[in-house]
Amino acid sequence: SQTIHQWPATLVQPVGSPLSLECTVEGTSNPNLYWYRQAAGRGLQLLFYSVGIGQISSEVPQNLSASRPQDRQFILSSKKLLLSDSGFYLCAWSGGGASGQPQHFGDGTRLSIL
Amino acid sequence: GENVEQHPSTLSVQEGDSAVIKCTYSDSASNYFPWYKQELGKRPQLIIDIRSNVGEKKDQRIAVTLNKTAKHFSLHITETQPEDSAVYFCAASGIAGSARQLTFGSGTQLTVLP
Numbered sequence: 001s002q003t004i005h006q007w008p009a010t011l012v013q014p015v016g017s018p019l020s021l022e023c024t025v026e027g028t029s030n031p032n033l034y035w036y037r038q039a040a041g042r043g044l045q046l047l048f049y050s051v052g053i054g055q056i057s058s059e060v061p062q063n064l065s066a067s068r069p070q071d072r073q074f075i076l077s078s079k080k081l082l083l084s085d086s087g088f089y090l091c092a093w094s095g096g097g098a099s100g101q102p103q104h105f106g107d108g109t110r111l112s113i114l
Numbered sequence: 115g116e117n118v119e120q121h122p123s124t125l126s127v128q129e130g131d132s133a134v135i136k137c138t139y140s141d142s143a144s145n146y147f148p149w150y151k152q153e154l155g156k157r158p159q160l161i162i163d164i165r166s167n168v169g170e171k172k173d174q175r176i177a178v179t180l181n182k183t184a185k186h187f188s189l190h191i192t193e194t195q196p197e198d199s200a201v202y203f204c205a206a207s208g209i210a211g212s213a214r215q216l217t218f219g220s221g222t223q224l225t226v227l228p
Contacts, residue, residue: 032214043220044158044203090157100146100165100207100214105157 002027006091006106014114019064019078021109023091026072031093033074034103035066038088050074051096086113116141116208120219127194128227135222137204138186146207147180147187148216153200161202162189194226 006023013019025031035047046059048066056066063082067075074091089109094101117140127133139147148163164171164178164187171178175194180187187206191198201223205216 044218046215049215100144100216102146102148102160102163103216104160107157110155 002093002104004091004093004104004106006109008109009107010110010112012112012114013081015083016080019076019081019085019111021076021089021091021111023074023076023106024072025074025093028072028093028095030071030096032096032101033068034092034094035074035076036090036092036105038090038108040087044090048076081113083113086111116144116206116215116217118204118206118217118219120204120222122222123220124223124225126225126227129194129196131194133189133191133194133198133224133226135189135202135204135224136186137188137206137219138184139206139208139217140185141206141208142182142185144206144208146214147178148205148207149176149178149189150203150205150218151200152203152221158203191224194224196226196228199224199226 003026033050036044037047038044050056050068053068064078091106092103094103120137145166149161150158151161152158162173162176162178164180175192177190201221203221204219207214207216
């Protein structure tokens with residue numbers, strides 16, 4: 001069966017510091033991968049998605065970036081964190097194809113910026 | 115792109131009563147409509163989904179209905195229990211860029227009162 005791993009679970013970082021969050025998927029190949037951010041008590045904001053290695057689409061302009069160095073690895077990065085980057089970051093995967101597919105979420109990373 | 119509106123934003127029901135959450139979507143090409151349940155501090159989990167070639171789907175106490183003509187779909191929970199308390203998100207699958215994406219509603223905080 002497919003599983004998705006996301007780490008770390010919690011992270012406290014000072015303003016201006018760099019960020020790297022990692023997500024890996026097991027049990028499937030060539031998944032679509034997604035990064036979402038969720039502010040407290042709010043909905044899911046799509047940040048990036050990827051349909052293959054090295055293919056990244058950005059939904060919202062910001063100081064974050066994403067990379068997909070391997071088929072089942074998705075990384076969210078920042079060179080300099082802002083206070084507004086605080087939130088709950090969720091990685092998700094889905095199958096590809098022309099029809100819509102369910103997305104399956106990791107356990108998330110709760111990021112606090114001080 | 116796709117736009118999904120979800121109502122109500124908060125819903126309180128007595129244990130044993132039914133709860134209904136409604137969503138509308140804008141893209142007539144959307145063909146997949148999942149519902150997610152998110153407990154506090156946890157990841158969203160898929161609870162039921164429906165495709166555009168089906169009008170209704172049931173899974174025990176949960177049902178989803180789809181009206182393609184009116185472009186709306188609803189989640190019905192019968193015989194609610196305290197453990198049903200959570201935030202519920204609807205989503206619709208439209209095409210954006212190179213992949214089918216899910217556009218999420220803003221969420222409904224359901225509280226089941228004992």
